[in-house]
Amino acid sequence: MSAREMILGRVRAKLPKGPEGSRREAVERRLAEHAPHLIPARGQGDIEHRIRVFTEMMLAVGGTVEAVDDINEVPHHVAQYLRGGNLPAVVRRGADALLARLPWHRGGALEVTEGPAVDADRASISHAFAGIAESGTIVQISGADNPTTLNFLPEAHIVVLEAADLFASYEEAWTKLRARLGEGNMPRTVNMISGPSRTADIEQTIVRPAHGPKNMHVIIVR
Amino acid sequence: MTEMSTITFKDNVTKALADDKLQFAMTETGPRFIAKRTKAREALPEFDALRDQARDIKDHVLDHLDIYLETYEAKVKETGGHVHWAETPDDARAAVLEICRKANAKMVTKGKSMISEEIDLNQHLAANGIVPVETDLGEYIIQLRNERPSHIIAPAVHLTRDQVEADFRRVHTHLDPKRDLTEIPALVEEARAILRQKYLTADVGITGANFLIAETGTSIIVTNEGNGDLTQTLPKVHIVLASIEKLVPTLEDATTILRVLARSATGQDFSNYTTFSTGGRRPGDPDGPVEYHVILLDNGRANVLGTEFQDMLRCIRCGACLNHCPVYNAVGGHAYGWVYPGPIGSVVTPALVGIENARHLPNASTFCGRCEEVCPMRIPIPKMLRHWREKEFERHLQPTSMRWGLGLWAWIAKRPALYRKATALASRVLANQAVGKGRLKKVPLASGWTEFRDLPAPQGKTFHQMWKERRS
Numbered sequence: 084m085s086a087r088e089m090i091l092g093r094v095r096a097k098l099p100k101g102p103e104g105s106r107r108e109a110v111e112r113r114l115a116e117h118a119p120h121l122i123p124a125r126g127q128g129d130i131e132h133r134i135r136v137f138t139e140m141m142l143a144v145g146g147t148v149e150a151v152d153d154i155n156e157v158p159h160h161v162a163q164y165l166r167g168g169n170l171p172a173v174v175r176r177g178a179d180a181l182l183a184r185l186p187w188h189r190g191g192a193l194e195v196t197e198g199p200a201v202d203a204d205r206a207s208i209s210h211a212f213a214g215i216a217e218s219g220t221i222v223q224i225s226g227a228d229n230p231t232t233l234n235f236l237p238e239a240h241i242v243v244l245e246a247a248d249l250f251a252s253y254e255e256a257w258t259k260l261r262a263r264l265g266e267g268n269m270p271r272t273v274n275m276i277s278g279p280s281r282t283a284d285i286e287q288t289i290v291r292p293a294h295g296p297k298n299m300h301v302i303i304v305r
Numbered sequence: 306m307t308e309m310s311t312i313t314f315k316d317n318v319t320k321a322l323a324d325d326k327l328q329f330a331m332t333e334t335g336p337r338f339i340a341k342r343t344k345a346r347e348a349l350p351e352f353d354a355l356r357d358q359a360r361d362i363k364d365h366v367l368d369h370l371d372i373y374l375e376t377y378e379a380k381v382k383e384t385g386g387h388v389h390w391a392e393t394p395d396d397a398r399a400a401v402l403e404i405c406r407k408a409n410a411k412m413v414t415k416g417k418s419m420i421s422e423e424i425d426l427n428q429h430l431a432a433n434g435i436v437p438v439e440t441d442l443g444e445y446i447i448q449l450r451n452e453r454p455s456h457i458i459a460p461a462v463h464l465t466r467d468q469v470e471a472d473f474r475r476v477h478t479h480l481d482p483k484r485d486l487t488e489i490p491a492l493v494e495e496a497r498a499i500l501r502q503k504y505l506t507a508d509v510g511i512t513g514a515n516f517l518i519a520e521t522g523t524s525i526i527v528t529n530e531g532n533g534d535l536t537q538t539l540p541k542v543h544i545v546l547a548s549i550e551k552l553v554p555t556l557e558d559a560t561t562i563l564r565v566l567a568r569s570a571t572g573q574d575f576s577n578y579t580t581f582s583t584g585g586r587r588p589g590d591p592d593g594p595v596e597y598h599v600i601l602l603d604n605g606r607a608n609v610l611g612t613e614f615q616d617m618l619r620c621i622r623c624g625a626c627l628n629h630c631p632v633y634n635a636v637g638g639h640a641y642g643w644v645y646p647g648p649i650g651s652v653v654t655p656a657l658v659g660i661e662n663a664r665h666l667p668n669a670s671t672f673c674g675r676c677e678e679v680c681p682m683r684i685p686i687p688k689m690l691r692h693w694r695e696k697e698f699e700r701h702l703q704p705t706s707m708r709w710g711l712g713l714w715a716w717i718a719k720r721p722a723l724y725r726k727a728t729a730l731a732s733r734v735l736a737n738q739a740v741g742k743g744r745l746k747k748v749p750l751a752s753g754w755t756e757f758r759d760l761p762a763p764q765g766k767t768f769h770q771m772w773k774e775r776r777s
Contacts, residue, residue, distance in 0.1 A: 087378075087390040090549065090603045094371045097610035110372045110554070113365070114520050117555040120358045123351045123564070140574065177591075199592040202505055218575035225593055232592045235534050253563075257556045267380070269521045271593050272538070273581035280531040281577060282493060284443035284461055285469055286330070287337050290493045293442060294500060295531025295578070 114267075119254045126217030126251035133216040133249050134303055140219025144278030145291055146299040154181075154243075154304045158190035161208060161241055164300050165193070170205050170239055179210040179228040182243065199230035200237055207233035208241040213256040214249040214301070218277055221301065222256050225272035234274050240296040246305045311642035311654060314665035321636040330463050331637050338628035341572025342679065352568065359562045360683040363619040366552050367610060373519045373552045374601070380522030384584030386597040394424035397602050401426060401511070401544055404598050405435050408542045410508035414500075416526060416533030417441040417460070418513030419622060420546040420602055422453060422644045423657070426511075437511075438503045440532040442496055449476050455638030455646065457624040458570050463637045466492065500532070510536040510594065514547035515621065516562065517599070520555040522583055524599060527566065529577040537582065543594035545582070548602045550618040556581075562621060565681035570623040605657045613692045617652050619682040626676035626686060632669050641666060648676035652689045660693060664702045667693035725769050732763035 084092070126136050138148040151160060165172055173194045176182045187195050200207055209229040213222040221242050225231045234240060250256055253275070264270065280295030291297060310317060321327055346352045366373055378388045389404075391397035397420070405413060413430065415421065415437055427437040427448070439448040443460035447453065449472045454460030461469070470486045473495055486492055504510075512533050514524040524545045526533045537543045553559045567573040585597040609615055627633045627647030638646035643663070645653045651666035660667075667690045676686040697703060698711075717724050739745050739762030747755050754760055766774075 085390070086392045086396055086603075089392055090390055090601075090607060091371050091374060093603070093607035094374070094549070094610060097607060097612075098371065099368060099611070106369055107372055110369050110376065110519075113554050114376070117520060117557050119557045120362075120561040121351055121354055123349060123355075125349070144573075144577065202501065220575055220579075225590060226587070227589045227591050230590075230592045231534070231538050235531050235538065253560045254557060257560070267520055269384070269523050269581060269583040271582070271584055271587050271590060274534070275575070275579040275581075277573075277575045277577050277579075279577070280529070282442045282530045283571070284441070284446070284459060284530075285464075285466055285489045285492060287333065287459070287462070288489050290490050292497070293493060293530030293532065294440065294497055294504075294535055 117257075122252045122254055123217055126215065128251070130246055130249065130305075133251060134246065136216040137214055137219050137249060137303075140216070141278060141299075141301060142219075144219060145281065146219070146278040146301060148301045148303065150303040150305055152305050155186050155189065157243055157302055157304070158185055158187045158193060160302055162190035162193040164241060165206055165239070168239060168298060173204075173206065174241065175200055175204045175207040175233060175237065177209065177227060177229045177233060181210050182208060200232035200235070202236060204237040206239040206241065207237040208243065209233050211242050211244040211248060211301075213259060214244045214303070215253055215256060215275070216249060216251050217253075220253075220275050220277045221299075223274040223276065224260070224270040225274075226270060231272050231274065234276060235295045238292075238296055239298045239300065240276075240279075242299070242301045244301055244303050246303055249303065309643050309658065309662070311658065311663045311666060314640060314642055314669065317640035317642055318636050318669075321640045326465055326468065327463050327637050330465050331634055335628055335634035338572070338624075342569060342625060342628070343572075345568040345572040345574060348574070349564075349568065352565065355561060355565050356681050356683055359565050359681060360619060362553060362558045362561060363682060366554065367550070367615060367618055370549065370552065370610065373554065374549060377517055377519040377522060377552055378601075380519065381584070381599060382522075384522050386522065386584040386599060389598060389600045391600055391602045392604070394602075394604060397424045397546070397600050397604075398426060398429040400600050401546075402429065402433055402435075404542060404544055404596075405430065405509050408508050408596070410435055410542075412436040412438060412503070412507050413509040413511055414438050414440050414503050414507040414536045414540065415444070416510070416512035416528065416536045417444050418511065418546045419454075419457060419644060420513055420548055420600075421511065423604065424546075424602065426546070438500070438507070440500050440503065440536050441528070442493065442530060442532075445496055445500065446472060449473075453639065453644065456627055457622050457645065457647070459624070463639065504535040504539050507536070507540045509542040509544060510538075510540040511544045511546060512537050514545050514551050514599075515566070516553050516559045517547055517551045518554075518556060518559055518581075519552055523556075523581050525559060525563075526580050526582070527563070527576045527578070528580075529571070529573075531578055534578055534580055537580075538593055541594060542596045543582070543585070543598070545597070545599045546602070547599060548604070548606055550606055562681075566621055566623055569625040569679065569681040609656050614652065614656055614689055616684050617649070617656065617689060619684055620649055620653070621682060623681060625679045625681065629675040629679050631671060631673060631675075641669070648686045648690070649684070652684075652686055652693070655693050655696075660696050660700065661702060664697045667691075667697065725767070729767050729770070732767055735762050736764065738762070
């Protein structure tokens with residue numbers, strides 16, 4: 084017998100006896116319904132409330148947030164942010180349509196490169212799939228539009244988050260994901276990111292960064 | 306260094322208590338973790354209700370585990386991933402080695418994984434010519450020291466910064482010996498620079514899994530450093546080490562448990578990086594692993610189902626019970642002698658390695674109950690420790706003198722009249738011995754107590770006598 088059969092056999096032998104059909108049905112129903120459980124009140128409210136909570140939470144974990152009214156202002160803010168952090172005026176992005184459409188010339192000398200991140204990249208920019216107010220979390224999905232390496236290799240990670248995608252809870256991001264990809268489907272990677280990389284492994288002292296970005300900057304577009 | 310020493314627990318404890326550096330490191334640990342968790346809990350009014358739901362989710366999974374395992378496996382295959390079932394650590398090691406060999410791997414990077422510790426993966430890879438590199442800072446440090454983690458989520462919590470500095474100087478000999486490493490950020494930066502090169506050149510990346518989702522065939526890792534993500538994103542092959550009880554039904558179920566995980570562990574609202582991985586690279590993906598493998602380990606867990614120990618399988622390895630345990634905070638994690646320390650370790654270890662190899666662990670508890678009080682999954686740890694003590698007694702694993710003593714006590718306790726007379730006599734004798742002092746320096750058969758402190762002498766009447774008087 085294979086290890087698979089041995090393990091499943093042992094599991095079955097130990098479980099409460101019951102009609103196999105109804106157990107299977109219970110599982111199938113649960114998977115099809117994927118009902119949410121209790122959702123904390125913290126993030127729930129209108130967009131201004133969600134922006135406020137998101138900002139508070141992101142600041143608490145060492146990230147930074149600014150809100151802009153016009154998406155076309157983003158390049159200017161990116162250039163300003165890099166200057167403020169003493170970083171070269173170069174930023175890496177993926178093929179994301181929204182980012183591709185931006186008037187990057189408004190960033191002055193800002194140079195925008197395209198593709199997955201390489202080790203030498205100092206800064207990257209991605210377009211968030213969603214933001215979660217309750218814990219100040221950004222949700223990124225993998226693919227050519229916003230390659231996963233952009234989230235981890237560069238020292239500064241800039242994220243453009245449209246206010247309409249800033250949800251109260253994680254559950255709303257799952258709803259959006261199912262609407263886009265279909266029931267039961269996931270992209271290769273979903274990254275939930277709450278602030279820059281940190282460690283507390285030596286004497287429980289928090290140090291930033293550990294292995295990922297040192298700075299995370301979210302630009303919310305109203 | 307990584308052999309099992311659970312059976313010498315008592316000696317381990319004596320050494321731990323005499324280890325000044327360990328005691329220094331541990332003094333700070335417990336209180337800090339406790340304060341952080343308390344703050345996070347107070348900031349979320351729904352916290353305790355979420356714990357109830359988290360418990361119910363896992364109970365449902367365990368009752369339907371066979372079906373969830375099959376559903377999960379089918380979904381992983383559908384998304385282009387591979388599932389390797391492993392009954393034993395041997396099976397798991399062999400599966401990992403085979404994948405590494407097929408990938409022509411010379412070096413593998415590793416995210417934090419307790420299963421990797423459980424199956425002693427690093428030794429096996431090294432013995433077969435493959436270099437394993439731990440990338441979680443704490444794990445990296447203890448790998449340099451050839452030690453096991455002493456805490457489930459803070460593997461190097463038993464060490465001080467000067468010990469880490471000494472290890473870095475010993476191993477990173479290509480760096481300037483005069484460099485300043487006195488501050489913690491300098492140590493972190495040095496490790497970051499060294500490990501960055503490892504991520505970029507590794508052939509295979511190995512991570513653990515906090516959860517497996519049946520609905521989507523997804524594995525989840527939770528980190529703060531981002532090391533797990535670099536480990537699994539940059540190499541061509543990603544191997545996930547998981548055990549069969551990690552299953553949850555849906556994304557929503559995982560989400561609910563995630564809400565209690567970080568709060569219980571580090572007191573964070575959410576960990577910095579929570580990553581959901583499903584299969585390998587998709588058409589058009591410019592990065593990410595090409596191959597995605599999951600090792601599904603049993604190693605004794607299925608046998609726990611349906612027994613009085615089933616609840617232990619709800620554990621999400623947050624470490625809260627360690628942080629709140631007076632015994633753990635006094636002796637540190639290494640004294641427990643194997644992979645899983647602290648209260649939950651004392652429940653899990655006997656199940657995985659046999660009570661005959663771990664009989665001291667269920668006794669390493671004062672039954673103060675804090676572990677159960679703080680467990681996000683509401684695991685009744687003290688109750689299960691008692692079950693293990695019963696097993697220990699049933700299987701005659703205690704020393705003869707202890708069994709005799711217990712037998713004698715039971716014989717008297719079952720005879721109420723005799724019991725009352727004997728205790729009244731004993732308390733009178735002891736009280737007489739201690740006249741004027743109220744305490745005893747020496748008592749026959751009680752040297753285990755009086756060697757270290759005086760025994761308070763009984764005063765006045767016995768409980769039974771007072772009970773009788775007040776009722777009449």
